[in-house]
Amino acid sequence: MDADGRNGNKRFHQRLAPPDRANNKVCYHWRAGRCNRHPCPFLHSELPPHQQQQSVAPDGGAVAKRNNVWRNPGTASAASGPPSKWGKGRGGGAVGRPPGRASDRICHYFLSGNCTYGENCRFLHSWFISDSFSLLTPLQGHQKAVSGIALPSGSDKLYSGSMDESVRAWDCQTGQCVGVINMGGEVGCMISEGPWLFIGVRNAVKAWNTQTATELSLDGPSGQVYSLVVGNEFLFAGTQNGRILAWKFSAVGNCFEPAAFFDGHQLSVVSLVVGAMRLYSSSMDNTIRVWDLATFQCIQTLTDHTSVVMSVLCWDQFLLSCSLDKTIKVWVTTESGNLEVTYTHTEEHGVLALCGMHDAQAKPILLCSCNDNSVCFYDLPSFSERGKIFSKEEVRAIQIGPGGLFFTGDATGRVDKLSSQCEELNSILHSLWDSLSSEDHTKTKRCAVREIFIQCV
DSSP states (O other), rough: TTOOOOOOOOHHHHHSSSSGGGOOBBBBHHHHHHHSSSSSEEEESSSHHHTOOOOOOTSSBBEEEETTTEEEESSSSOSSOOOTTTTOOOTOSSSSSSOOOOGSSOOOOHTOOOSSSSGOOSSSSSSEOOSEEEEEEEOOSSOOEEEEEOOOOOSSSSEEEEEEEEEEEETTTOOEEEEEEEEEEEOOOOEETTTTTEEEEEEEEEEEETTTEEEEEEEEEEEEEEEEEETTEEEEEEETTTTTEEEEEEETTEEEEEEEEEEESSEEEEEEETTTEEEEEEEETTTTTETTTTTTTTEEEOOSSSSEEEEEETTTTTTEEEEEEEOOOOOEOOOOOOEEEEEEOOOOOOOEEEEEEEEETEEEEEEEEETTEEEEEETTTTTOOEEEEEEEEEEEEEOSSTTTEEEETTTOOOEEESSSSSHHHHHHHHHHHHSSSTSSOOOOOOOOOOHHHHHOO
């Protein structure tokens, strides 16, 4: 056989040869439960703990190490601490992923609604690839992109804001639209905190208490409001001119009073998040700024991204950021108190939004929307891929709900309601079906259980 692979026989040679377990690499097909190589040249078991700490760079060399902390080549030096667990999963941090089989790929003609092969198509006709979640129902009514989704506490309504200048209220039980509010301008963002619904529009933030029906208009912003967040008893708004404004609620006057403003960004502020006593803001000027909420001063500017920083997210003691430069960066605080990149994950397309949730086993999952009209699901901190959602246009809004529910809103104006609990439910139902499908049960009982099983799944 041609062992050097010059004539295209390298893979065939490796498959026929005895497995070389000395490379200590775990088969990612085995991890996904679909390896069909016999024998497989990679391990079909996880590495022992003392071997899992070894890390190899994509070029085959050892990953650079400093202060006993592993870091990726080309990133900033990592903070001191134990070896990093970021990106240890299949495909984490890789520039590209191994091509999947045809049966693992979505038919793009199906997504656009014009596949002529129908059931005979060799590609999947589905809006998602995963056993961990399922699409429950689409909520259709908006005419333009959905820019915000909110679930106020104590309310049985879901609210969605759109660039079509409207906010729609949806009944959580029936999925029907029960109200449309004309905002008089494009909705740039929308969040909820307690019973309050906050809506970012041009030159103002609209506040509405869903329990008391109190309506307020918070003036001060100049231009469109693109981001909102509540933290440390303040409401923060990021605006088109790069300024961040803060209000504090006054129980005496039942109103929001101006508290401070933050200048520093050169372009629009598109994402805000609060962690401990810090406010993190990302902007179209390609930077992230860190603000001390005790002094309202900027204490650090992060410049590692090379394009618009679309979203920031706090997870555990880490800060995650995503950008149109096709990267997701993980930041950690060093001994000096500054943030530095400890891991960089690379996507094939620009990343638009980040959101975090937990699965049925309480494991953390990262949802990241990309501008190829998909939402990727990753386990944290390994960045092992859990699944993917597809849409006709890019998903700009993601909102986590109770009981494993989450919602996505795309640029067509469609809101999708999904559940992350289906994996556990399907496992229980399959066990029930298997136990009742044996010869010990009558045909009538089996038929009855089959109908229940189909309806539940």
